[in-house]
Amino acid sequence: MRKILFVINPIAGDTDKANLKNDIIEILDSFDISFYETTGDDDENNLNNEIKKVVPEIAVACGGDGTVNLVVKCILGKDIQLGIIPLGSANGLATELEIPEDIEASLKLFKEPKARQVDVLKVNDEHLCIHLSDIGLNAQLIRRFESDDSRGMTSYFKHFFQTLFTKKAIHYSFDFENDFFQYKAEMVVFANAKKYGTGAIVNPIGELGDKKFEVCIFKPYPWYAFFRLTFLFFVGRLNYSPFVKIVSTQKIIVKGEQPEHLQIDGEPIGKFKEVKVEILPDQILVIC
Numbered sequence: 001m002r003k004i005l006f007v008i009n010p011i012a013g014d015t016d017k018a019n020l021k022n023d024i025i026e027i028l029d030s031f032d033i034s035f036y037e038t039t040g041d042d043d044e045n046n047l048n049n050e051i052k053k054v055v056p057e058i059a060v061a062c063g064g065d066g067t068v069n070l071v072v073k074c075i076l077g078k079d080i081q082l083g084i085i086p087l088g089s090a091n092g093l094a095t096e097l098e099i100p101e102d103i104e105a106s107l108k109l110f111k112e113p114k115a116r117q118v119d120v121l122k123v124n125d126e127h128l129c130i131h132l133s134d135i136g137l138n139a140q141l142i143r144r145f146e147s148d149d150s151r152g153m154t155s156y157f158k159h160f161f162q163t164l165f166t167k168k169a170i171h172y173s174f175d176f177e178n179d180f181f182q183y184k185a186e187m188v189v190f191a192n193a194k195k196y197g198t199g200a201i202v203n204p205i206g207e208l209g210d211k212k213f214e215v216c217i218f219k220p221y222p223w224y225a226f227f228r229l230t231f232l233f234f235v236g237r238l239n240y241s242p243f244v245k246i247v248s249t250q251k252i253i254v255k256g257e258q259p260e261h262l263q264i265d266g267e268p269i270g271k272f273k274e275v276k277v278e279i280l281p282d283q284i285l286v287i288c
Helices: 020-027 043-054 065-075 092-096 103-110 137-146 153-164 223-235
Strands: 003-008 032-037 058-063 081-086 115-123 127-129 132-136 170-176 180-185 187-191 213-218 244-249 251-264 267-287
Touching: 003 020, 003 043, 003 065, 020 032, 020 103, 032 043, 043 065, 058 065, 065 081, 065 092, 065 127, 065 267, 081 092, 081 103, 127 251, 132 137, 132 267, 137 187, 137 251, 170 213, 170 244, 180 213, 187 267, 213 267
Parallel strands: 003 032, 003 058, 058 081, 081 267
Antiparallel strands: 115 127, 115 267, 132 187, 132 251, 170 180, 170 251, 187 213, 213 244, 251 267
């Protein structure tokens, strides 16, 4: 029997998880199933211990991108595949990999699993990013969203518009391997993938396993450009906007004139004046 460890974040999103364990056991009745529930208290260390005890072939993140990030930290370098049951408020990586939001449909993927090789980003030499990281506007939005007791897309868009109307641009320097330039920007995205969990396509040229990532620079724009930018976001043509510059690379150091909020895979990390990002190719196999 194949061993699967399900890592469940009980507070992710606004999905009812009361019957989740029973559904998993019923649908995957031919598998050896184990569970670990996150508590927010030393989860990385506790999950590492659980993985050593169970020795699963597949570790499944049941939550949002933050839960996925936690699981990846604990299976990196091990012969363990990653699975995802998208239960978060925003499920960016699952959306990217076309993993269905329906729990039963996503569970059935494990019966005849197909795995895809995915790169990982290392941020400031200590954090891992599987999906998207950014500094500036979106990181401020996520920080506000995380500090709110309410969840779901209604809360998300409430904080989106609050952040939008208080946005600011600062000067950044961009030090690539073979290039250097400076821009004033409202947001800088380090994109391993193409789109956010909302479906907005921030990086039209991105691929999860192409051994590079994209730096998406959002320059200040006049108010009347907002609607066209939004349209380009959702049709995947941001690279046609004069207010967005997208550069592919394997490594970059970004320095701001002042510390700005940084988020990694939907989790606020803190404020940083300098952010270093590099690609770690072919790090995990994801069932999708």
